[in-house]
Amino acid sequence: MGIFTNKRNMGKSNKINDFLAKWNPIGVPEEIAKDEYINYIDIIKSNVHTKDELRKCLIWLLEERMGLDVSSPESISDIEKACDELMER
Secondary structure, X not given: OHHHHHHHHHHHHHHHHHHHHHHOOOOOOHHHHHHHHHHHHHHHHXXXXXXXXXXXXXXXXXXXXXXXXXXXXXXXXXXXXHHHHHHHO
């Protein structure tokens, strides 16, 4: 059973990383985006229980870890869209 759980976790990790690379909030070159965001996967996986928890997690990551300002209406809208997409994964 551990093997299946690990495969399932890897699949979810890959989906999150694919999403982050596509979203690319800090605008790194496309060819390094997956490597850039890999360190955020476990943080996000542990906060995908509810949309509200995920939203708070993404805001924290964007502000505290990536140094971005997320106070604009456009940023808030982007975060909401990201939450919706990640919750579907």
